[in-house]
Amino acid sequence: MTPRTAAIPRHDVSIAWRRQFLRDVIDGLKRPQKQIPCKYFYDEIGSVLFDQICELDEYYLTRSELEILRVHAREMAELIGDDCVLIEFGSGSGLKTRLLLAELRSPRVYLPIDVAREHLEKSVRELANRFPSLHLIPVHADFTAFLRLPDTGDPKARRVVYFPGSTIGNFDPVAAVVLLRKIADLVGPGGGLLIGFDLDKDESIVWPAYNDRSGVTAAFNLNLLARINRELAATFDLAGFTHRAEYLRTLERVEIHLVSDRAQVVRVAGRTISFTAGESIHTEDSYKYSLDSIGRLTAQAGWTLVRRWLDSR
Ligand code: SAH
Ligand code: AVI
DSSP, X not given: OOOGGGGOXXXXXXXXXXXXXXXXXXXXXXXXXXXXXXXXXXSHHHHHHHXXXXXXXXXHHHHHHHHHHHHHHHHHHHHHOTTOEEEEESOTTOHHHXXXXXXXXXXXXXXXXXXXXXXXXXXXXXXXXXXXXXXXXXXXSOTTTOXXXXXXXXXXXXXXXXXXXTGGGGSOXXXXXXXXXXXXXXXXXXXXXXXXXXXXXXXXXHHHHTSOTTOHHHHHHHHHHHHHHHHHOBOOOGGGEEEEEEEEGGGTEEEEEEEESSOEEEEEXXXXXXXXXXXXXXXXXXXXXXXXXXXXXXXXXXXXXXXXOOOOO
C-alpha cells in the first residue's frame, strides 16, 4: 500500500530560518552572559537525541506524563469535545499525540507545529498510517514567531491547543505568559488548551534528569555547537566544552550551560568570539512549577483552569 503521507502537504512558515539562526547566535554570543535560544537544539540529530532522553531512566518527565495520559486521556477527550481542530505545539515524535488522538471523537483536523522538519515529517507519516481518516496539516514553524494558521475550512469548530512535555518550562515566566496569551488568541473565545507542567520536586530526582549517567543530555547540549559548526560555518571544538546542568531551586529552574574548559577563540560565520576558561554559554532553562505558580501563570495569560491531572507520585 502506498503510504498516505506522500499526499500530505506541509505548511511551511520557516522563511529566512538560517539568517535568523545566525543573528540569534551572534547576538547571543556577544552578551556578557553568552546565550543561545534552546529552540536551536532541535535539528535532525538533536531531535533524535531528545527522543533518547525521553527513554532514560533518569528523565522522569516523559514517563510521568505518559502515565497521566494513559489514565486520563478519555476524560481529556471528553472535555475537548467532538469535532475539534487540534493544534499541537512542539509535537516532537508524536508519542503523546497518539494517546490523545486515540480517544478524541471525530477530530476535524490535526495541526502539529514544530521547528524540527524531519521529525515533523516522520511523526506525521506514522500518524497518517495509524489514523488513516484523520485530516493532517503539518506546520513547520517557530511557534513563538508564528501567528497565522493555514485555513482548515472549519471556522466554527472548537480549536484546542495541545502542549505537552513541559516545553512551556523552557520559557521564562514573562515569555511563558506571552506565549500562553498567543495561544488564547489562536484558539479564540471558547477554545481550549491542554498543557503539561513539570512540578517542582526534590533535587535528588530533578538533577539526574539533566545529568544522566549515559551522557545523552550532554550530547544533546553539545550538538548545539556541532549544529552551529555545520550550518553557520563555525569552528567550535566540542572537546573544549562541558555540559553543566544545575537545579537553582530559588529561581525555580534547571539552568543548562556549555562551559568552556579553557581560554579559546571560535569563528562563527567570519566573526571572532572569545571565551575565558570557565566562561559558559547559557543554552536552556527548564522551569519547575508549584500548583500555585501554574495557577498564577495561566490566570495572568487569561486562562480559566477547568481541570488538572497529576501522576501517581
Ligand atoms: N511534545 C513532545 C516533544 C517535547 S520536546 C513531548 O512532550 O515529548 C520540544 C519540542 O518542541 C521539540 O519537538 C522541538 O522541536 C519543538 N520546539 C521547541 N521550540 C520550538 C519553537 N519555538 N517552535 C516550534 N517548535 C519548537
Ligand atoms: C523539551 N523540554 C521540556 C525539555 C526539558 O526537560 O526542559 C528539554 C530538555 N533539555 C534537557 N533535557 C531535556
